[in-house]
Amino acid sequence: MMIPACRLVDLPRGEAYRLDIDPPVSVFHTDDGEVFAIDDTCTHQDASLADGWLEGCEVECPLHASKFDLRTGAVDAPPAKRPVRTHAVHVEDGMIYVQLSTDAPNLPPCVAARLAGGPA
Amino acid sequence: MRTVAVVGASLAGLSAARSLRKQGYDGRLVVIGDELHRPYDRPPLSKEFLSGSLAEADLALEPDGEDLRVQWLLGVRAVGLDGPQRAVRLADGSEVRADGVVIATGAAARTLPGTDGLTGVHTLRTLDDARALRDELALGGRLVVIGGGFIGAEVASTAYALGLDVTVVEAAPTPLAGPLGETMGGIVSALHTDHGVRLLCGVGVKGLSGRSRVDAVLLEDGRSIPADIVVVGVGARPCVEWLAGSGIALADGVTCGADGRTSLAGVVAVGDCASWYDPRAGLHRRVEHWTGARERPDAAVTALLAGGAVEPGAPRPPYFWSDQYGVKIQFAGHAAGADSVTIEEGARDDHNVLAVYRRSGHPVAVLGMNQPRLFTRWRKQLAAAA
Ligand SMILES: Cc1cc2nc3c(=O)[nH]c(=O)nc-3n(C[C@H](O)[C@H](O)[C@H](O)COP(=O)(O)OP(=O)(O)OC[C@H]3O[C@@H](n4cnc5c(N)ncnc54)[C@H](O)[C@@H]3O)c2cc1C
Numbered sequence: 233m234m235i236p237a238c239r240l241v242d243l244p245r246g247e248a249y250r251l252d253i254d255p256p257v258s259v260f261h262t263d264d265g266e267v268f269a270i271d272d273t274c275t276h277q278d279a280s281l282a283d284g285w286l287e288g289c290e291v292e293c294p295l296h297a298s299k300f301d302l303r304t305g306a307v308d309a310p311p312a313k314r315p316v317r318t319h320a321v322h323v324e325d326g327m328i329y330v331q332l333s334t335d336a337p338n339l340p341p342c343v344a345a346r347l348a349g350g351p352a
Numbered sequence: 353m354r355t356v357a358v359v360g361a362s363l364a365g366l367s368a369a370r371s372l373r374k375q376g377y378d379g380r381l382v383v384i385g386d387e388l389h390r391p392y393d394r395p396p397l398s399k400e401f402l403s404g405s406l407a408e409a410d411l412a413l414e415p416d417g418e419d420l421r422v423q424w425l426l427g428v429r430a431v432g433l434d435g436p437q438r439a440v441r442l443a444d445g446s447e448v449r450a451d452g453v454v455i456a457t458g459a460a461a462r463t464l465p466g467t468d469g470l471t472g473v474h475t476l477r478t479l480d481d482a483r484a485l486r487d488e489l490a491l492g493g494r495l496v497v498i499g500g501g502f503i504g505a506e507v508a509s510t511a512y513a514l515g516l517d518v519t520v521v522e523a524a525p526t527p528l529a530g531p532l533g534e535t536m537g538g539i540v541s542a543l544h545t546d547h548g549v550r551l552l553c554g555v556g557v558k559g560l561s562g563r564s565r566v567d568a569v570l571l572e573d574g575r576s577i578p579a580d581i582v583v584v585g586v587g588a589r590p591c592v593e594w595l596a597g598s599g600i601a602l603a604d605g606v607t608c609g610a611d612g613r614t615s616l617a618g619v620v621a622v623g624d625c626a627s628w629y630d631p632r633a634g635l636h637r638r639v640e641h642w643t644g645a646r647e648r649p650d651a652a653v654t655a656l657l658a659g660g661a662v663e664p665g666a667p668r669p670p671y672f673w674s675d676q677y678g679v680k681i682q683f684a685g686h687a688a689g690a691d692s693v694t695i696e697e698g699a700r701d702d703h704n705v706l707a708v709y710r711r712s713g714h715p716v717a718v719l720g721m722n723q724p725r726l727f728t729r730w731r732k733q734l735a736a737a738a
């Protein structure tokens with residue numbers, strides 16, 4: 233599924249935009265001008281990666297500082313141990329579109345349980 | 353370097369082993385730890401593991417499939433270090449000779465004198481401690497926590513959620529005044545009273561009463577607080593006794609330079625046992641935070657492999673978190689030395705405060721309660737200003 237996120241001009245470099253879908257997805261605009269999309273929820277616990285520390289092509293989780301590579305989703309070190317799911321991004325006529333991945337998300341246990349059990 | 357010995361098999365030791373391999377060290381790597389467990393994560397021991405929402409397997413710090421080519425010597429204590437030879441003596445009489453040594457023996461919970469031998473009295477530092485405490489909390493009853501620091505506060509919050517009757521006793525007039533300052537220490541520790549947990553401040557503990565099992569905590573002002581379970585959360589001391597006689601410089605922990613190098617060549621120290629030089633403050637500080645134990649081994653390993661030929665980069669301001677009563681507490685920087693603290697966002701009654709500590713107008717620390725986004729912005733700013 234392809235979903236429009238926001239206009240590129242509305243997302244300054246170094247910033248992130250969170251799409252409130254379920255599970256949420258975040259779009260990051262790096263300082264080098266690249267755009268990436270990953271699942272917004274950290275794979276360790278319930279933290280929003282859009283609130284994290286963006287540096288180069290990595291975002292550091294705002295809570296316990298695991299870093300995720302925006303290109304591959306790979307995590308550098310604990311406490312998170314699983315990669316975050318990545319999504320393809322297209323920019324067309326100044327609009328950022330996210331092509332949602334069909335892989336299963338790697339949600340943290342607390343969030344996965346909430347989704348499985350219906351609305352929080 | 354053909355052999356590196358890491359002493360202490362927890363977060364700092366494992367992070368050092370990872371950094372060694374990442375930085376290209378290809379030789380023999382021995383990790384010595386006195387606990388029987390492979391490295392596990394301690395923060396959940398007072399939170400999700402204690403409450404039962406996280407299982408033991410979830411505490412592992414090594415992801416499946418990670419292979420650092422480490423020779424693990426677990427369940428054996430290091431009892432001495434021969435400085436010039438760089439040989440680590442073990443309790444079983446054996447010895448590990450190495451070209452490089454990483455000291456990562458962490459810290460141990462302090463105890464109160466005269467509390468040995470009574471059942472129902474706990475400290476919390478290890479997985480075994482947490483298992484024992486979890487089993488007792490499951491029985492319910494009255495819990496008295498001695499010490500209103502972070503570990504004590506987290507245990508109180510978890511036990512409250514489990515339905516126990518909880519009292520926290522703190523000797524200082526304000527809990528957490530050391531790390532957070534008086535004002536914010538007061539605001540954060542008000543979480544106890546906001547939830548109906550009793551908080552008794554400014555009163556010391558004289559002793560415990562009970563025959564074989566504890567039945568009360570006796571206070572210096574003569575009061576006696578009935579207790580079925582007591583948790584002693586009065587801080588931690590660095591595990592460095594085993595280094596006595598090695599010639600290594602010790603003060604509060606192992607005295608280190610700004611890159612973790614100790615007074616002995618080929619020996620570095622990391623994590624809760626290490627007191628690194630802070631060039632900005634011009635003094636040594638021992639920091640007992642998870643992120644320090646995880647991040648600093650990188651610099652220490654660089655120094656170890658290079659023999660000290662590189663200039664250490666400026667470290668990030670220290671950062672820690674705590675979870676209490678469903679509130680995410682985050683702190684970065686140093687509160688000591690601040691001359692003002694202002695609440696920039698949120699309200700104390702809503703438990704969503706963002707407070708900035710300043711010295712002569714410059715931000716030196718930031719505290720967040722349920723403010724991860726703003727907190728990260730300020731944390732970045734502190735690092736940039738450093
Ligand atoms: C209950 C609890 C909750 C915490 N919560 C938080 C939190 O929310 N946020 C935060 O930032 N920090 C928290 N911390 C602190 C954090 O866990 C520590 O900073 C971190 O564990 C330090 O890692 P370390 O490897 O330096 O030391 P440790 O984890 O203490 O490990 C040292 C290891 O060395 C072993 N050892 C000691 N002496 C010897 C010897 N002579 N020979 C062989 N082995 C030896 C010990 O048994 C231990 O396994 C918490 C700590 C505890 C105990």
Ligand code: FES
Pocket residue numbers: 274275276277278279293294295296297298311312
């Ligand atoms: S929630 Fe992201 S590292 Fe813990």
